[in-house]
Amino acid sequence: ELKVEQNPLFLSMQEGKNYTIYCNYSTTSDRLYWYRQDPGKSLESLFVLLSNGAVKQEGRLMASLDTKARLSTLHITAAVHDLSATYFCAVAPRDNFNKFYFGSGTKLNVKP
């Protein structure tokens, strides 16, 4: 059974601090996606990572992909309150990239 594990599941941090969210997966894949979800809302696409070593940055968020380690990271730099949300990673297996498998999500709370 394919597994996508995120950690931590909950993260409470002060504004201005740095932190990293980890996404491990159990299948062969070189397609990894990060999404943001605000409470009661839909998912918004943040990053699309399509190859080993891919790195994408947008504002205070940076995502990377290591397909050999089956690991993606979402790094938060100098967090601000507006980043408070739940962050999901999703993996598309190489043998069927039509099906995305989602992690359980990391609920981030940035305290002012």
Next chain:
Amino acid sequence: DGGITQSPKYLFRKEGQNVTLSCEQNLNHDAMYWYRQDPGQGLRLIYYSQIVNDFQKGDIAEGYSVSREKKESFPLTVTSAQKNPTAFYLCASSIAGQIYGYTFGSGTRLTVV
């Protein structure tokens, strides 16, 4: 503006009833998907369709049915056989190959009363 429209936003179902959730997209995407999200959990795939008149079961298809008669539309029916239907349902679409990932609709929150 292009996007995905889900309706209704909130839906209440009585025990034993079938209900249908609507999903329409005007992005000209080939593939469409239905996911279920339970509180504090990730998304689980119910059904997906890559072309008109064809669809495949996801990991939790039991108690659900779909149709894909038009490229723009992918309705989901929650049947009375689904014993625990209360959840947040998300529809998504993508271009063939999913190189840009999914575009999600705003979701339907279904509650059994």
